[in-house]
Amino acid sequence: MTTLKTPILTLVLSAVSAVIQTILVSFIAYKISGLFDLAITLLSFFISFIVSFFVIYFLYNTIIFEKIDKLYLLVKSQQPKEIPNTEFQLDEVDSIERLEDEIKKLAQERHKESEQTRNLDSYRKEFLGNVSHELKTPIFNIQGYISTLIDGGINDPTINIEYLKRADKSVDRMIQIIDDLETISQLEVGTLELELEKYDIAQQVKDVIEALEFQASKKGIKFQLSKKYDKAIFVKADKFRIRQVLVNLITNSIKYGKDNGKTTISINLFDEQVIIEIKDNGIGIAEKHLPRLFERFYRVDKGRSREQGGTGLGLAIVKHIIEAHGETIDVISTINEGTAISFTLKRSN
Numbered sequence: 001m002t003t004l005k006t007p008i009l010t011l012v013l014s015a016v017s018a019v020i021q022t023i024l025v026s027f028i029a030y031k032i033s034g035l036f037d038l039a040i041t042l043l044s045f046f047i048s049f050i051v052s053f054f055v056i057y058f059l060y061n062t063i064i065f066e067k068i069d070k071l072y073l074l075v076k077s078q079q080p081k082e083i084p085n086t087e088f089q090l091d092e093v094d095s096i097e098r099l100e101d102e103i104k105k106l107a108q109e110r111h112k113e114s115e116q117t118r119n120l121d122s123y124r125k126e127f128l129g130n131v132s133h134e135l136k137t138p139i140f141n142i143q144g145y146i147s148t149l150i151d152g153g154i155n156d157p158t159i160n161i162e163y164l165k166r167a168d169k170s171v172d173r174m175i176q177i178i179d180d181l182e183t184i185s186q187l188e189v190g191t192l193e194l195e196l197e198k199y200d201i202a203q204q205v206k207d208v209i210e211a212l213e214f215q216a217s218k219k220g221i222k223f224q225l226s227k228k229y230d231k232a233i234f235v236k237a238d239k240f241r242i243r244q245v246l247v248n249l250i251t252n253s254i255k256y257g258k259d260n261g262k263t264t265i266s267i268n269l270f271d272e273q274v275i276i277e278i279k280d281n282g283i284g285i286a287e288k289h290l291p292r293l294f295e296r297f298y299r300v301d302k303g304r305s306r307e308q309g310g311t312g313l314g315l316a317i318v319k320h321i322i323e324a325h326g327e328t329i330d331v332i333s334t335i336n337e338g339t340a341i342s343f344t345l346k347r348s349n
Ligand SMILES: Nc1ncnc2c1ncn2[C@@H]1O[C@H](COP(=O)(O)OP(=O)(O)OP(=O)(O)O)[C@@H](O)[C@H]1O
Pocket: 248, 252, 253, 255, 256, 257, 280, 282, 283, 284, 285, 293, 298, 299, 300, 301, 305, 306, 309, 310, 311, 312, 313, 314, 315, 316, 338, 339
């Protein structure tokens, strides 16, 4: 339909122009000879129509279309796509409509881009605010301990060693935050290269459980494997990074688990993948928090998390690591009942 619009428009304009010219010619002829000659009128209409048609066609093609072509090329060059042949012909395409389409598309893209820039900007501001806020706490603590020691506390044997130990702990906390931030930025920029190797995930799960058992026992939390897993289950993954994932998820199950609770770890085998699930019967997470859970610094209950020494970077790192492997991570949680987080890994034979 659109391709017909321009030729039809040219025909209509030519006809209108021809009618006007014919009326004028007939009127002049009538004035001169006092007669109305149908043959002259028809001839005049025919000639005017042909001349008008070619004049309009020429104007369209050479002046307007040339300009449209240039505009179209300019609009197209703003888009990252390939530029097709844009030589328009009157009877081929309606370039005005195509131009309109391209301009609309371009406007939509620009709108999307500016929205993304705005989001990134507020994300960056929020991120900087979070980093400085998180670092302030240990820095102020260290400052407090040192000031007390300078003001005479250094000579008080009841507090001097204790305050130095506390300051040392705050330094550790700062180092941990900076390490986490470094890991996140490496994962985001893509400079962190995974070292993929074939190893036994069942053994690794057992090792991590053993390492965290003492921490869990302080809350009376018991670890449970859903099966014995006495045969090796080989995966192809970055062993160090996956250990980081397991430590983070199992630590969360302790931190946000109920006293005397239970954490169950299962490894489910599929043809090409394994799914590792860490399930607790702890405080759970309300549904409204789930979509933002993996964001940097996101904590459901800031007070509780900070009390546990959490920064809210753990799950962001976990997600990045899993995605860097090309795998997925999922969370199911019910408040006051518990949380199950599962991720996939590639099997290796
Ligand atoms: N198993 C869980 N049960 C209940 N809430 C959880 C669980 N795991 C994570 N959360 C919630 O998700 C938030 C984000 O977890 P994440 O591991 O990213 O941070 P964190 O544990 O607070 O700090 P970090 O891991 O950086 O030390 C936690 O603050 C907590 O509110």
